Amino acid sequence: MLGNLFTLDYEIHGNGEGSPYQLMVAPTDRMLEQFDRYGAKLTIMADVAEILKFKEHFEATGKDTFDYLKIEEQLKRAIATGHDVQLHIHSSYFKSKLVDGRWQQHWDEYSLADLPYQRVKEMIQTCKAYLESLLTAVDSTYRCHAFRAANWSMSPSQNIVKALIEEGINIDTSVFKYGKRNDRVKFDYTHSHSDLLPWPVDVLDVCKKDPDGELVEIPIYTELKNVWAFLTPNRVFRVFQASQHKHAKYDEPDMEEQEPAAQNNASKFSKLxxxxxxxxxxxxxxxxxTGTQLIRGLKRIDRQYGHLEKKLPVVLIGHSKIFTKINEKSLAPFLDFIASNPDKYCFAKFGDFDLQSFKEEVTS
Ligand SMILES: [Zn+2]
Incomplete structure (x- = not known):
């Protein structure tokens, strides 16, 4: 059985711009309504660091400019109607400042994984406590037990893995096999343990399994594909959207790192x-x-992993800020496909899996 986990990164633009109502609340409302029609479950990965800034602004000014109250109401509604809310943290919001309507990021704390252990632990503790206090009021059994790092950055792993375990979070869902970044955050997940099967992680390297590991990685399912597979209407929209909301520092090339013009053109060509x-x-x-791509993808997963007896998580990722009407229409056949094949597929949340069974498989 393949349990499809729809994890939604719930946030405004990474540079602190944008309306939380338009980028978070309104699209997630439409998504919850669509999911409810198919009995599907959404897992909102709420960036609590920014939500806390919206809350602070509301409490300090009495003005709910960032729709904090609507966000709170939406998260509660999600839990009350059988969906889930788990933790996502963009750490550069904690010390961010509101300048001309935009949350100016505190770049020194951009990469959570690079911060000192005590600071990482403090941030996770604050965010987890916030979610549990808000959501146990709706469901007393609610627990914040799963985490996704901002920009998928779980490297270096030691501080962040230790802090998650210390704070009682036993699932990480940041890793995607073959993923690589070498800019403001740095990671290389090329050799991570699996593209789909969960593993207990080695404290020193989230990509490696350690049979005694206390944190279980449930990776975002990923395949290697050539560039043509990426050409979908919503991906074009996402690229356009990102170009309109660049990080301030990225816009200023570092002159010392500029190569001579000829070499620069040659290297640009070979990169292209x-x-x-x-x-x-x-x-x-x-x-x-597209929905068709997702259906084909799930069939490939079934061919590779469907014979395994245990229930396996298939983690999908999304972002509320790019849930367009086109996307809503395109997603419908995929939700219908899962709902119509209950012998093979189901909708799932992180709490539906036996984590211990993934640890045992490693030791046997
Ligand atoms: Zn994010």
């Missing part, structure tokens, strides 16, 4: 060529892939 010939990490993204 390899962009078309190389394969890239194609995440199972329910906002950027």
């Amino acid at each position: 060529m390899s962009f078309f010939t190389d394969k890239h990490a194609w995440k199972f993204d329910f906002n950027q892939c």
Whole structure:
């Protein structure tokens, strides 16, 4: 049985711009309504760091400019109607400042995984306590037990893995096999343990399994594909949207790092060529892939893993800010496909899996 977990990163633009109502509340309302029609379950990965800033602004000014109250109401509604809310943290919000209507990020704390252990622990503790206090009022059994790092950055792993365990979070869902970044955050998940099967993680390296590991990685399902697989209407929309809301520091090239013009052009050309010939990490993204791509993807997963007896999580990722009407229409056949094949597929939440069974498999 393949349990489909729709995890939704719930946040405004990464540079602190945008309306929380338009980018979070309104699209997630539409998504919850659509999911309810198919009996599907949504897991909202709420960026609590920014939500706490919206709350602070409301409490300090009496003005709910960032729709904090609607966000709170939406998270409660999700829990009350059988969906889930888990933790996502963009750490650069904690010390961010509101300048001209935009949350100016505190770049020194951009990469959570690079911060000192005590600071990481403090942030996780604050955010987890917030979610549990808000949501146990709706369901006394609610627990914040799963985490996704901002920008998928779980590297270096030691501080963040230790802090998650210390704070009682036993699932991480940041890793996607083949993923690589080498800019403001740095990670290389090329050799991570699996593209789909969960593993107990080695404290020193989230990509490696350690039979005694207390934190279980449930990776975002990923395949290697050439660039043409990425050409979907919503991905074009996402690229356009990102170009309109760039991080301030990215806009200023560092002159000392500029290469001579001729060399620069040659290297740009070879980079462009390899962009078309190389394969890239194609995440199972329910906002950027089409419904047809998702159905085909799930059938491939079934061929590879469907024979295993235990219930396996298939983690999909999405972002509320790119849930367009086109996406809503395109997603419908995929939700219908899962609902219509209950012998093989189901909708799931993180609490539906036996984590211990994933640990045992490793030791046997
Ligand atoms: Zn995020």
